[in-house]
Amino acid sequence: MAATVGDLLEQAQRAAWDLARARADLQxxxxxxxxxxxxxxxxxxxxxxxxxxxxxxxxLGVIAVWPTTSWRRTPLQRTLERLSDQTPSHNLRxxxxxxxxxxxxxxxxRITHLVRTVGDLLxxxxxxxxxxxxxxxxxxxxxxxxxxARVTLTHLDQTGLSDYTGTRVDRQLLHQLVNHAHEELLRxxxxxxxxxxxxxxxxxxxxxxxxxxxxxxAEARRTLADPRTGSSGAQRVAADAxxxxxxxxxxxxxxxxxxxxxxLPAGSATTTQTAQRAWSEAARSWPxxxxxxxxxxxxxxxxxxxLGRQIHEELRPEGQWRLPNGVxxxxxxxxxxxxxxxxxxxxxxQYLTTTVQWTTGNRLATPARRLDRRELQExxxxxxxxxxxxxxxxxxxxxxxxxxxxxxxxxxxxxxTAATAARPGxxxxxxPFGTSIPQTATPGPTRHHRRAPGTPTPGxxxxx
Amino acid sequence: MTEVTxxxxxxxxxxxxxYAHVKYATAAFLAHADEPGLIAARACMDVETLLEDAGARWxxxxxxxxxxxxxxxxxKAAVALDAINPADRPDLLGPAWAQxxxxxxxxxx
Numbered sequence: 001m002a003a004t005v006g007d008l009l010e011q012a013q014r015a016a017w018d019l020a021r022a023r024a025d026l027q028x029x030x031x032x033x034x035x036x037x038x039x040x041x042x043x044x045x046x047x048x049x050x051x052x053x054x055x056x057x058x059x060l061g062v063i064a065v066w067p068t069t070s071w072r073r074t075p076l077q078r079t080l081e082r083l084s085d086q087t088p089s090h091n092l093r094x095x096x097x098x099x100x101x102x103x104x105x106x107x108x109x110r111i112t113h114l115v116r117t118v119g120d121l122l123x124x125x126x127x128x129x130x131x132x133x134x135x136x137x138x139x140x141x142x143x144x145x146x147x148x149a150r151v152t153l154t155h156l157d158q159t160g161l162s163d164y165t166g167t168r169v170d171r172q173l174l175h176q177l178v179n180h181a182h183e184e185l186l187r188x189x190x191x192x193x194x195x196x197x198x199x200x201x202x203x204x205x206x207x208x209x210x211x212x213x214x215x216x217x218a219e220a221r222r223t224l225a226d227p228r229t230g231s232s233g234a235q236r237v238a239a240d241a242x243x244x245x246x247x248x249x250x251x252x253x254x255x256x257x258x259x260x261x262x263x264l265p266a267g268s269a270t271t272t273q274t275a276q277r278a279w280s281e282a283a284r285s286w287p288x289x290x291x292x293x294x295x296x297x298x299x300x301x302x303x304x305x306x307l308g309r310q311i312h313e314e315l316r317p318e319g320q321w322r323l324p325n326g327v328x329x330x331x332x333x334x335x336x337x338x339x340x341x342x343x344x345x346x347x348x349x350q351y352l353t354t355t356v357q358w359t360t361g362n363r364l365a366t367p368a369r370r371l372d373r374r375e376l377q378e379x380x381x382x383x384x385x386x387x388x389x390x391x392x393x394x395x396x397x398x399x400x401x402x403x404x405x406x407x408x409x410x411x412x413x414x415x416x417t418a419a420t421a422a423r424p425g426x427x428x429x430x431x432p433f434g435t436s437i438p439q440t441a442t443p444g445p446t447r448h449h450r451r452a453p454g455t456p457t458p459g460x461x462x463x464x
Numbered sequence: 465m466t467e468v469t470x471x472x473x474x475x476x477x478x479x480x481x482x483y484a485h486v487k488y489a490t491a492a493f494l495a496h497a498d499e500p501g502l503i504a505a506r507a508c509m510d511v512e513t514l515l516e517d518a519g520a521r522w523x524x525x526x527x528x529x530x531x532x533x534x535x536x537x538x539x540k541a542a543v544a545l546d547a548i549n550p551a552d553r554p555d556l557l558g559p560a561w562a563q564x565x566x567x568x569x570x571x572x573x
Contacts, residue, residue: 010550010551013550013553013555013558014550016558016562017550017553017558017561019562020558020561020562020565020566021546021561021565139555140555142555143555143556143558143559144558146558146559146562147558147559147561147562148562150559150562150563150566151562151565151566153566154562154565154566154569157566157569157570158569178559182517182559185517185555185556186517232509232512232513232516235490235509236506236509239494239502239505239506239509240506242502243499243502243503243506246499246502277497280494280497280502283494283502283505284491284494284495284497286491287491288484288487288488288490288491288530291522293522296513296516296517301513305510308506319500321499
């Protein structure tokens with residue numbers, strides 16, 4: 001029986017699904033033990049990727065008629081090109097080369113075969129297919145590539161290998177593939193081909209930790225000020241800030257220990273740790289059943305991922321913060337982290353502003369059944385909503401709203417204290433609660449992607 | 465025709481259920497108040513976003529009662545997603561599934 005393109009794509013999707021399910025069940029152990037367990041699978045994956053990248057490139061090229069001149073190539077096209085390049089520019093890829101005896105992973109190989117076959121079938125059929133069909137095929141291939149790349153990234157993370165093995169290039173390329181493929185998937189079909197000019201923005205910039213923190217700070221403030229952003233974005237900002245402050249505390253503790261450059265006031269690691277705890281609490285103050293509906297902001301999400309990736313690479317290479325004597329490039333990192341405290345302070349100000357606006361603007365939503373007795377007594381009309389299982393919006397004086405604002409205020413104040421304490425030559429100033437809240441900045445243009453169907457929007461499906 | 469509609473509704477229900485479990489997993493890891501918990505929570509937030517992209521509905525978080533064990537919540541989410549008929553899986557569910565498995569791997573250590 002002949003297989004149709006649809007059959008082949010469905011098989012490819014199932015193969016990618018199974019690949020993710022078959023993650024190695026690692027035994028507990030040291031990072032080295034885990035690395036040893038994952039190593040064969042990782043090598044097999046990396047040996048299989050050049051062929052998969054070539055197949056993906058070729059098949060997507062048939063569908064999208066990608067530009068052939070090098071300066072016009074899309075970021076996704078360039079990433080696939082680099083992944084398909086077998087020139088061993090680093091050790092790991094060399095060990096994983098099929099021509100040196102490394103067998104490609106059979107699961108990834110099967111996906112390659114299926115994607116390539118789809119491309120072969122479409123090559124002849126291309127002129128007779130309508131755009132809608134082709135877009136559907138393109139989406140499925142992008143999803144298969146992204147899924148497979150995420151699985152390989154998992155294996156890379158499991159190895160816990162540091163950069164001396166040369167995994168940095170593979171990791172970066174696979175991250176790029178994941179991001180580009182996902183963004184293409186979220187882009188309205190009619191805008192996919194040729195609308196790639198804005199995709200390279202984050203590729204061309206400075207990639208040092210300092211630049212990444214600056215970029216994250218700018219994106220975090222912008223997304224918090226954007227009325228389209230919801231509580232998921234705010235919660236991520238809080239978690240990011242806590243992670244960043246963990247890195248800052250590690251570096252400042254090392255600087256304290258070595259009395260580095262006497263320009264950094266002693267004891268700033270302690271105030272940083274207090275701020276870190278406050279931001280963790282702010283992230284925690286968003287229970288699963290409370291939130292503000294909104295769209296995911298792709299630009300901020302990318303900045304957040306990049307921040308996490310760089311902090312892990314520089315300061316948590318094996319899942320633990322470096323010890324003070326293990327912080328490399330301390331003279332460079334110490335001022336970077338001091339400035340990071342300023343960045344977090346600015347983000348904290350915007351975070352507080354946004355939280356207050358959401359509570360005073362009655363934008364917080366929760367299921368009516370989550371309200372306590374006191375709140376129901378104060379607003380009897382909610383009892384009916386509770387019975388009907390509906391969601392309601394909350395006013396600023398409710399228990400949840402008060403807790404959120406309190407957590408945001410504490411995070412903001414602790415960030416101010418930490419930033420002040422780390423400033424050269426200054427004493428830590430006290431910043432009592434009640435700091436004036438600045439006006440929200442006007443949000444700039446962003447790439448918020450579509451919202452999932454059925455998502456409530458303010459005033460829709462909610463009742464006060 | 466009716467049958468197809470039912471299958472799709474079932475897929476949406478399971479997707480929503482998985483999303484709710486992941487939201488509770490995020491909260492459970494954040495409750496740990498330590499850095500591994502924070503990092504696991506960030507990974508869960510990634511899964512949340514990918515599930516939203518795949519069509520999960522935001523109010524679904526109220527459909528289940530969560531527990532304080534984040535890994536258990538993630539496992540339940542995986543079971544819910546795996547129960548969706550392969551033919552009914554949205555394209556964007558594959559990446560979410562892979563990220564969920566990655567997060568499970570990370571948090572099960």
